[in-house]
């Protein structure tokens with residue numbers, strides 16, 4: 289494991305990208321507006337999968353060169369890897385999936401996953417892929433309503449094993465080598481009873497490692513509760529832990545970790561985004577995480593066409609300037 293982790297430990301700084309159909313809602317549904325978690329708009333505005341699909345697909349018009357813009361933003365900021373949403377909870381996949389027509393290729397004629405991977409490789413960046421365990425489009429995935437609350441989920445009339453087959457098949461598509469090497473797989477996320485073997489975790493990990501022996505897998509295929517951690521002693525499920533929006537005060541002893549962080553309080557693009565951190569604050573957070581032995585994964589939420597808004601560009605340029613002077617590459 290140490291050998292597989294070496295590049296990642298050295299990399300220290302990565303760029304996260306949340307971009308999908310939800311980006312085109314821009315944090316607005318009817319007269320409701322969302323300042324946080326705009327990538328959750330389908331659930332938070334209580335929209336059915338059918339209405340969501342009908343509304344969002346016509347708005348999805350990626351610019352021709354969006355992927356190379358992401359790659360050069362990451363590169364000039366000094367990031368060494370990029371983790372992008374192949375499929376978020378909404379269920380829309382950027383790769384050309386044989387499992388569904390709810391994917392970029394079927395909708396736009398372009399394999400956007402391929403475009404992103406190629407753009408990242410062209411800049412010499414490592415490739416990380418975010419793939420959601422939840423799927424609000426699939427008829428057999430756990431279903432529910434409302435905000436970030438798993439307790440109200442139901443499997444009524446749904447066949448979890450059928451959805452799990454679909455999940456495994458899509459993960460296979462993005463890791464089997466047709467898109468080249470995958471450096472990180474960022475699965476998201478387990479909660480309540482929906483964790484670990486409910487997703488047939490062992491079988492899934494075996495499939496992934498068989499496809500990509502060097503890949504790093506985050507910890508969210510399992511819940512990794514405090515209790516589970518204490519139970520299992522030092523054993524940690526996954527290659528690294530993923531504290532969210534915070535930097536553990538004294539690091540995490542004996543465990544590799546990566547703080548994922550937002551520029552404001554939303555992962556997906558919202559016109560109504562608030563509470564932007566300043567460049568100085570962001571640089572301090574990067575230093576804080578790295579000095580405590582962690583990695584720092586800083587998110588961008590590109591606009592509907594995949595381009596990047598000026599506030600984001602400004603912050604990533606400032607980080608890049610700091611890295612020029614203080615970074616090691």
Ligand code: JFZ
Nearest residue numbers: 306325327328377476477532548555
């Ligand atoms: C998840 C997603 O729901 C969210 O949209 C975003 O992609 C983020 C990076 O990950 O949000 C979570 C997942 C897990 C926890 C909190 C937020 N958790 O375990 O506390």
